[in-house]
Amino acid sequence: MFSEGFEKFVLKLNYPKHCIFCEGLDLSIKEPKHHPSYEITTACNLNCIYCYSKVAVNRGTAPKEGYYGDLNPKVVTISQYGEPLLAGVDKVAKIIEKLREIFGDVRIDLQTNGTIDFTDLDGLIDIAMVSLDVANSESYKIVTGKDKFHDVLENIENAVNMDCILTVRSVFLPNFNDSELVKLAKILGDIGVDEHFIQPCSVYNDCLNDLLSVGFDVERSNSLYDYLKVVYDCSEFVNVVIPGCIKAVLDEILKQLEDLSDLKFVRRNSIAREPPKIRREWRFVIDV
């Protein structure tokens, strides 16, 4: 039996603002496409052990620079691959201004690893999503290969006062960051971020050995319950959210379970064969 608190939590779980308008929310769409995106660079100043962008670069399937999507988007993500701010905050600002000139009232979601201050984008972005998976420098070095934990935390603290939704995105690495995610949730709650977006890990073969070397448990990463339990533990401190596409599947599963405690037996396949490719059409590049 689950605790009453856990059961109530699972039933009222929500997804981040970033997922609004994503096709992934609609289970009737067979091959949902991710939001349109403007790709700036595939380069990154970190080397995260699970990173799909790194896998795509190594396999030669990463996207080229430019806008991918239809010509009347509701949302543009900057960017799905690499670290966009490496191109310079000024350049990113000019690209956003140009995208708004072209598309009008479009939501702009920035995805960043948070190592570079982005407060100069205040007023230009609607959602800032900063990646951070751990709660101390040592673990950060293990996950990313770099000593930038305090830089990221400082940039998150500075971003709290920006006029946008501030979301911190963490990947659950079972047996490596279970307790650290909870500590991180407390830190983020104290800082006052809007959302702590916790995702399960997609494991690419290219990354498997590195993940195993830090104790990552593939069997536990297949367990929906283990993932939701960590999310629940974090919810004591901060507004936690899960991917909209997972929430949609979870809702379907919950409809079919006679007893919620059967959730313990539900498995997901965390092994991903190929890194996601952008399945939207390349349209143009903005010359700034």
Ligand code: SF4
């Ligand atoms: S997490 Fe899922 S629902 Fe949310 S934006 Fe990504 S693909 Fe869409």
